[in-house]
Amino acid sequence: MNDELFESSDSVRSAEPLKYARSVDFDEPLELDQGGELSNVTVVYETYGRLNDDKSNAVLICHALSGDSHVARHDEADSPGWWDLAVGPGKAIDTDKYFVICPNILGGCRGTTGPNSINPDTNTPYGADFPTITIADMVELQRRLLDRLGIEKLLAVVGGSMGGHQVLHWAVRFAYRLRGAIVIATSARLSSQALAFDVVARNAILHDPDFRGGQYYDAKAAPNAGLAIARMLGHITYLSHEAMARKFEADRLQPREAPTEFEKKFSVGSYLAYQGAKFVERFDANSYLALSMAMDLFDLGKTGRELSKALADGRVRWLVMSFSSDWLFSPRESRQIVDALIKTDKPVSYCNVTSDCGHDAFLLPGDLESYDPLISGFLDNLSGGRAEAATVDEAGQDRSHTSIFHPEHPQRLDYDRILELIAPSASVLDLGCGDGELLGLLQHRGHERIMGVELDEKAVIACVQRGLDVVHADLNDGLAAFADKQFDTVVLSQTLQAVRDVEGVMDDMLRVGRQCIVSFPNFAYHKLRKMLYEQGKAPEAPGVLHYRWFDTPNIRFFSIADFHGFCRHRKITVHRSVALDTEARQEVTDDPNLNADLAIFVISR
């Protein structure tokens, strides 16, 4: 049964003993979030790498519903972990640099106290007597473990899916113990759709006659059919429509032989049957119920306001990642977290990784080239690794596709002027920030509150690697997340001409910035006028508007005079305008609308 068809994120996991796991027992009872308590609680965990002398390099990894403490292999001979891809020497979470701790969560069935543990009151397994637990209880137990390990402050806490819920609760409850937080493919609370799938899955277990109200540990049979059906259903939601098509369309009526009693008529059926059958070998139905209910009860608030309030404490630095084809924890749900963080001015970066692998993407190799540099870049900068160096090293690059300058240009002339126009230590939001060149210059100059918004995924990754805070978003979708006058200065450099919703973007930036700086190519530059007038052709010129009419990224053509008119008409105050002849590399004062190819406006409303 070593068939590629059957391979998936954690189908390779088995119930093998965890050779490297250690455990800690806590005598002090654990008071539970929803009432009641658990006494004699045990945590099983594994660690990787070495805790440094000042104990500043600890990274806590929170696993998802079906995971355990075995996040990665400890050596070549060890069995694979559930996140070998990202954790290990030289990997995104580099165990040569960081001390990684991964505990099995409360309610799990791989060592940490859960429904299959012995209830000290009865000396039999808890079963149905296991109390309702929540994400808060899991995190409280993780905190106790850290206390026991003598770690006061984590470099970062990292988790995907339900692991992300734990990370979010860490920030809600113990922000002062974190420097950074990485949440992947998660949400502030489950969507009704995700909740509904969980309800159906639980009902499949609850209605399995072998479930016996949860007291099946002494019985001949466990509720394996119900648990397998729950797992099959889960698996569908972890994959995307596209991923399933790719896996199963070619031979949909050629099921693999799998040792299971489930329907195997279709190849997708044999896959699900196999996943279900494998899962029951290593997982406990009562744990599934307890953990899935904990996930469903997790709720940081219905509104953005509630969510912002929940996340208001401390100064945690955030990296939020979603996957474009994840429909169980959709990008929109990650954006809600990001927006709530923006609202309270938290340092946050967000990337919606283009992927067709669905929710499971973060456990699969397909999108590693995106999420690897995001995670490693974020952690490096958090630990003071390379932010400064990157700014200097990469300052020469210009990835912006909307730049009006020739690729040969070593640096954009307008940046120098824009820098002069920004007050020292002003907070700055750069809309369409590209790979963060301008923000890097500001960072170098000592500005502390700076942030970018960028549409291009590769540019977003470059920003994160530079240690910048950047949000992956389309300006045309608006800036609703940002508060009125949240930034001293908002910059929109050489981007307005490529924007569809000019009025919307202008209104938004003027609302968010006390002062705004807009630069754009001047369409009434004399060479352009002349070309249209004399040759009757769509103007192209070296430098400004060097694109051809049929494939230019620019879709708005306007002049300095047009922009003045726009400001007048829409009651925008123009504080200053600078006109440049970028070919001659000089400022223009004589008839700028004729002689300048680039303009910079300082405006407000």
Next chain:
Amino acid sequence: MNDELFESSDSVRSAEPLKYARSVDFDEPLELDQGGELSNVTVVYETYGRLNDDKSNAVLICHALSGDSHVARHDEADSPGWWDLAVGPGKAIDTDKYFVICPNILGGCRGTTGPNSINPDTNTPYGADFPTITIADMVELQRRLLDRLGIEKLLAVVGGSMGGHQVLHWAVRFAYRLRGAIVIATSARLSSQALAFDVVARNAILHDPDFRGGQYYDAKAAPNAGLAIARMLGHITYLSHEAMARKFEADRLQPREAPTEFEKKFSVGSYLAYQGAKFVERFDANSYLALSMAMDLFDLGKTGRELSKALADGRVRWLVMSFSSDWLFSPRESRQIVDALIKTDKPVSYCNVTSDCGHDAFLLPGDLESYDPLISGFLDNLSGGRAEAATVDEAGQDRSHTSIFHPEHPQRLDYDRILELIAPSASVLDLGCGDGELLGLLQHRGHERIMGVELDEKAVIACVQRGLDVVHADLNDGLAAFADKQFDTVVLSQTLQAVRDVEGVMDDMLRVGRQCIVSFPNFAYHKLRKMLYEQGKAPEAPGVLHYRWFDTPNIRFFSIADFHGFCRHRKITVHRSVALDTEARQEVTDDPNLNADLAIFVISR
């Protein structure tokens, strides 16, 4: 239990007796698609309206998995049908005009022969002995019913979801008996994701201990838990993410009281529990298994080529509809059907109705204002109702947002010239056809093979109401569905300037058309040149380019000279170019690039 929360497409259905149903028995055995036969087959059906004298007004409605013959109420006192919204006097399928027939499908449990029918060989219900049936078998039985009713040719056959599969099979097998076909929210074969949900649902039934291998009719209990879980799961897939959020987010932890043993902690849980519990009152688990397997086995081919071949027979006219938020039978799957029909030159209209109601949208009132005029317009034109009148009545309107002319203009001047340039009786594809004004003029002139592509949903509906074939699509996504040189003439009138992918659209149209006619505003018109040159402002002029720079729908600015250059460079033959001064309403021969505001090119490659 009359709570709005619980209302859904067919949760109102009950197992009440079907007062108006009639039945027909067939002595001749039904040979089955997958082998075996059924003898003594019965069909239960209902009819509405009156069959006209020449028997040309019969409309067959094929129901989906959980439906039955009771498609609509017969009178005020009657219980509601599953598609009351669309079927009845004055409704989309107008029973004052059409004779509507709705049979319960083979394998169902509401009268027509199915697993709960008596097996004449054993005098007990079939149960597990009911043979595997397919969509082909259902359609064969429907054909026999029509024969019995003496109806040789249907005006149309209509169906959504699995009903759509039956419509598709009607066209595959009996195209000569149809004038039109309406398929709604369906597919040529299930996606692997949809298949996977069915597999899980069937396994829930098969593993219910009360299922007893299908022989439960004499037992104390039916596999109600399994069937209910299958139904709950189905329900999630019928709703969209957005619809679920709207229904359940406001009070997610306030479940309604429902008389069921399923988990009701969350409001979405109580909804699903209620749906599951209600369903088992009126549906049979063996029927669910038989019908869901029939749906899963339906397969018109993996490739577009196979699908085209399957649908190659006859000259059926098609209306294909999808709903934008339907993820179970996604718009992309409807497009596969449309593309296959285009490939073999079938008359087809397609509309992807904007909706947030998911797969169930066609059974809900939310999007009635879109699908009602589509269906009624299509049927009216099919029956020879009003195509001609509409062309004349509505010829004055211009809905095109990319028109360069003032709204006051009674008709676009370029249409007259374009009409002159199109050979009599040429086949014509109009890209960006708006509400079909030009196509209406061609229709009036007697062109038979004419078709439009349009992005705006309202305009698509208007085209269908006019009796035109139109495909709802974005030109920037390409014309891959169309064959090389499929049309004598392809028209792109006043649209190129609003297209992002100019090169792609041009290449596609030149591939599909023997000859292409492109009209566009001339950006080098003297008034525009002058405005930029003298005033230094983005040109606006009455008529041509009357938009403001910041909100014009036009994103490409080019002149007659530019277009000539483009053609030269890309080896496009210019057969003719016509230049117009639309303000003066006259043709321009002297220096068109200076004096014309509109150009029409006849080109080919």
